Amino acid sequence: MKKLDPDKLPVHLAIIMDGNGRWAQQRMLKRVIGHQRGAETVNMVVEQAWQLGIKYLTLFAFSSENWSRPAIEVRALMSLLKKYIRQETARMMRKNIRYNVIGNRSDLPDDVNQTLDDAIAQTAGNTGMLLTLALSYGGRQELSMAAARLARDVMAGTLTPEQITVDTFGTYLDTGGLPDPDFLIRTSGEMRISNFLLWQLAYTELYFTETNWPDFTINELHKALADFQSRERRFGKTSDQLTRGSHH
Template sequence: MISRLWAKLGKSSSQAAEPFLTTDNVPEHIAIIMDGNGRWAKKRGLPRIAGHHTGMKTVKRIVIEADRLGVKYLTLYAFSTENWKRPKDEVEFLMKLPQQFLEIELEELIEKNVQVRMMGHKENLPSFTLNAVEEAITKTANNTGLVLNFALNYGGRREMLEAIKEIAADVQDGRLSTEQIDEKLLSSRLLSGDIPDPDLLIRTSGELRLSNFMLWQLAYSEMWFTNVYWPEFTEVHLQEAIHEYQRRARRYGGL
């Protein structure tokens, strides 16, 4: 008989308890587009950076809950290659968030056996941002629990183009033949590396698009969208997304 989880949550949640979740069908890899920080702040008459700061607190709650539920990989879209177009003061604040988050939470992440990774392009990142992330990666490298993968200065199209150029160079230099090029090879050249493709994509704030996020990897992922802004996203919302995932049949083009 399939075992089920039933746990009570705090009063801050809009629901008293999580949906029934089967323990044998939890998504191995969940990817989240954390959207709506600015709009959440605007609705409250606050500056956009207040939304980003509150959203940082949501990250901690969701990491802890994902780990509790048995998720193996959690990829968070923290900053895209297109986000550089935002106002300078907002970009500067966003660049400080990884440092602030890791300064506060790194020790607990280590205690919880979480392994931190980064998926993105290191150039253009301020040294304080990169140093904080690389320190976290180094200090958690031997952890064997949840993999917390930050997509930072990441863009799906650029990722694919660079992988294709790398493969083309190998063919030109005789290290590869065209017959050796297949999906497995291309996947191995992407920034996600050895992380399996997401089983479930979650996007907050009501937007219904991928926004250049993991375009290759999300080909057969289940998708779950919510109107809830990221700062308001709770453990129950994560459970609802997983519950919906467990209700679906993944056929990968078959019957």
């Protein structure tokens, strides 16, 4: 494994965990077994991110488009999610990890929301890594809901159109208060962002791997992070400007 520079890790790592179903189908297994195996990868990645000192980890667990999957698969995913949260909350407490959820929670089953609320409340005082699960989440939906909230505030007179800046707008998003992701990993070979964090990914470094999520190992994670560390993040500046800037 390549030695990682602890000073050059992403502050906020986001992951599109893709390929559970594909992994299962290649092995003639039910798709839900792929999701179960995927949950083991989640454990490993949470553990690793925590050990590396990454402050924010955001996982795309269930998209608003996933509701159109077969009902049996959706039910299995929901019960897996509930089980995962229940099992992991004690570990989150030990590791000082705080839970956060983004997405349209009103679409989630009541029992799942109850489990999430309990976990969020229980870990609310934790000050270590913030683990955000994107559930029933879609980027365009998030943006249109933020626009609606803005419009309500303008109508109520608490905000003028002139006060709407990039920064104000950011506070109306589900991720208000979180820094944007520095690094996005997507597994299983798809080269797109699939309606994930559309506003937040504006300057994010993107990394795509062919590996399906259940096969994504510690080695793979370290390889991705080493790739991140080899990139120069310029934010529209030139290399010269960056090197000059660091000498002041």
